[in-house]
Amino acid sequence: MIVGISIALIVSSALMILFVLLHKGKGGGLSDLFGGGFSSSFGGSSVVERNLDRLTIITGVVWFVCIIALGLLLRP
Incomplete structure (x- = not known):
């Protein structure tokens, strides 16, 4: 069970990074620097x-x- 949740955490972390980077930049900050x-x-x-x-x-x-x-699962 812990392994499944850990895999889900890794996949959701990678998807989070991808989705945040796909958002259109609203300002003139780092989003303009990276395309x-x-x-x-x-x-x-x-x-x-x-x-x-x-x-x-x-x-x-x-x-x-x-x-x-x-x-909660890894709590001593």
Whole structure:
């Protein structure tokens, strides 16, 4: 059981990183440094942005649940 939750944590962490990096940059900070102009051609549709937001939130909740479950299972 601990191994399954650990694998889910690793997968959800990788997906979280991917989904956050796929978001369109809103400001002139680091998002413009790492290809802000290139990502503007992808994020033209608001439906895509909403779905990406939903996927990011769902992945974040799964990540949080995995952290809490591992913390409870590995408690001495």
